[in-house]
Structures are given as C-alpha cells and as structure tokens.
Amino acid sequence: MNKMAAMTALQNQILQEPFGEYSWILNLLFYGVFIVFMFYGQRIQMMVMLREVEGSLYKLKYIKEEGRKIAIETMKEIGKPQTDPTTRVDRFLEYFTISPQTLDPSGVVWKLEHILDVRDTRFKDEIKLMAPAADKTQANNLENTLEAAMALNYIYKIVRHFYLLGKKTLSLYVIMQLQMILPLVMREAEAYASALKAFAYGQPIGDGVGALVAAKLTRGYQTRKIAKDCIVATVPMEGRTAYVVKAEGPGGNVGKPGDAIKAIVEENEGNIATIIMIDAALKLEGEEAGEVAEGVGAAIGGPGVDQFKIEESVLKYHIPINAVIIKEDIGDAVSPMRKEIFDAAHKVTERIKQVILEKTKEGDKIIIVGVGNTIGIGQ
C-alpha cells in the first residue's frame, strides 16, 4: 500500500504543475485504469492472445484454401478427368487413418504396416479415379500433393478447434497453450505450403537428398527392382561390391527400404560387411543447412515400420550399421531442394568412401541405402 501511496503522490506532483485545476481528471483516469486491470486483466490478456491466434488462423485458412486450389488445379491439368474432381478432392482431404491398438504391443508393427499398405492402395485407387490420364510418376506426385493439402487441412482444423474451444470456455489455459505452440505450428504449415507446389511440379525436395546420393552412385549401372517401389544397383566401389538401394523415381515415393535391405541380406545369406544409410535429418537451431554428420543406427524416419525391419535384419546376422545424415530444418525438408543441400550430396559420397575404406576390406559386400522421397530424382 505504501508503494501505491508513493506512486499517487509522485503522479500528483508531476501532473499538478502543467494541468493545474484539471489534474483530477488524470487522477480519475489512473484509478480507473488500475481498477479495470485489477478485475479484467486476465480477460484482457486472453483477448490479446485470442486476437493473435485469430490472425494465425486467418493465415492457416488462406494456406489451406490455396493448398486445396493447387491440388484441384493440378488434378485437372495432369489427370484430365471427365468430371469435376472438386468433390472427390474435398472428400479426400477429410480422409483419416486409425492407428492399431497398442494395449498388447506384440506384433503391432505388422498391424501398422498392413494399415499403411491399405491406406496406400486406397490413395492410389482414388488418384486413378480422379486423374485417369496421369502416368505412374505423375500419379505419385499427385498423391504427395494431396497428402500435403490434407496435412494443411488437418492443421487448420485442429487450431480452429482449440481456438473455438478456448473462446467458448473462456479458459486461459486452453488459449495460452495454443498461443505458445502456434509459432511452431505455423512453421510446419508454411513448410507444407511450399511443399505443395514442389509436389505439384515434381521438383526434388530437401528430404530427397539421401535418394540423390544413391542416384549419383547408381548412375550408369543396371538397376533392378528389389522391393515395392525400391530399386537396387550393384556398384563396384573401392574394391568392394556395393548394393545401392533407393526408392524408384522420379515420382514422389519413399519405397520400402526395410524390405529391400532384408531381401539383399537374405540373398547374400547375411554375408554383408556393413550397411550405410544416408538420410536427411532435422537440424537444431544454430546448425547450418547441408551439414553432414556420421553415426550408427538405422537412419530412417516415418512411422517406424522400415526402421524395425532393418533392425531385425541386421540383428539376425549381427551386421554393423552406419548412418550419414544431412542436416536441414522442416521447411527445407519438404520444400524444393536448397543448393546447400544439393551440394552436400558430393560431401556425403566422399564420406561414404571414407567409411567403406575404414570399416571394410577389399572383396567385402556392403549395402548403401539412400533414404527419402525421390520426387524429381531419376536413377
């Protein structure tokens, strides 16, 4: 209270001089503001937060609508459908996948794989109906475009849900949580927005740097299909035999590297000296895009099915597994490939050669896997 009295006295002293007999108006204003903030401070804070969320929601709505528009336009342009695909696209954007029950985790990977396969088949069937004139590469690109539009639609709906819930319940904590994670959500939404056009045009994306390295290694060598949407080439490297695996390009596709590795390992009865996996990885703030790092383990993202299969295969025959990663942020990963990331492919090739020389001996067999979406990258 003493503090407040001192403040009032100081204020009176300052204001009395220039405002003379009218200074009571400012006093009244001061008390008014004080009382308003005392009783309605939290509500005002909430309104400010809601306004901030509302601004981002406008932006999300715009991005989502643009995504839908791009998807429909691309579908019409490439697929040449006889009827308007708008209704089908709108229905597709609401598509959902229910993950398997994990109460009894045993065998959950196979259940998840089955559900993902069903989803993939369903998506491909839908694309065929929406875009009958699209070839395999274009159909894969259209599928990726629709998936990006779907992600944007989902993000918008979730943010809108919490915004409206916060507004309805006037719960500071609901709004506060939403406002706090919003910068990260917006970053992801912006990344998907730039991915949309890359997918629609079939441009290579940052995530495809692993596939790019593999494509550079297989260039000029005969390739064969090894697993669903995956190819392998037998390449002589530093006196060793390298089986270089990548997803089949140039359509947007990640393939099934888990199945490919398993097949090669079984073909060679486990006689593999080492496996080297190359993939794009999320960088931490402060790190440079295109930085190359080396480690051990199965470098592969996604739902985990392929990582599980790779780990099972290497464990069966105790094969050492090495990883080379190229660092990039989420925006770089799904948007057209940056020059720094493209240039990193050369550094990775050198690093692979170094690993081969250090970890294997002449005559050994090795597997090199370029992980990632091979959109815009042939072989």
Added chain:
Amino acid sequence: MSKASSSTTKKISSFVLLVIFLTLALSLAALVLAINAFSLNNIAAYYLLLIGFLGVALSAYVLFQTRRRIKHLSIKTPSITTTVECEKCGFKSIREFKRGDYIFREVEPCQKCNENMVITAIYREVQEKKKKTRF
C-alpha cells in the same frame, strides 16, 4: 516462377478501416485544437495534445498491423534452377525449372556435339540474412 498468390482473405474489413480513419481524423482535429488552445494559453491544450498524439499513434499502429498481416498472406514460389550438362563434351547450361524436369533425365541434344544432354541438378538458391550471434 517467382510470384505470390492472392486470395479474398486478403481484404481488410471496411468497418475496421472506417474506425481507423475516423480515429485518425479525430486525433488530427485534437492536435489542431491543441495548437489553437496553446495560442490562447488555455490549460486544455495539454489534454488535447495528449489525446491527439495517442490517437495518431494508436490508429497508425493498428493500420500498420493490418497491412503487415496482409503482406504475410501469400505463398511464395521460389525460383528453381535446372542445370543441364552434356556428359560427352561437358557443355553446361542453366535455365529455369520446367514441369517434367527431373535429375538424370535426358533432354535436348547438345549445341556443341549433338549428344543428348542430361539434367544434373535442380535446386533453389536462398539468400539468407545471417544474424550475428555469440553462439
């Protein structure tokens, strides 16, 4: 390729604009009155000056914020470069990306040796402003 898309969500509400400009007009009027009041040595001049400045600052801030939001509402399409190379003679040409281009695609014959050229690179260049940090 370097362009930004637009949409109806870009429009500012006419009501908001009306309120902003009304506040601005009233604040400017308050400033003019303040100048008059100063010449008459009236004490109300201080109040008018305060109201005028606050009003101008508030409306300018709101207008700036609205414009900033509009500026952000666009999806930028970056410029993508395709490098085409002749594997035989090494002739290299750089052009803008065209739909259907992909890395290792064989394209038009080389201008020098008539051998089919190959797309060897597709990328975008980003000019990043480096912020100075101690870490």
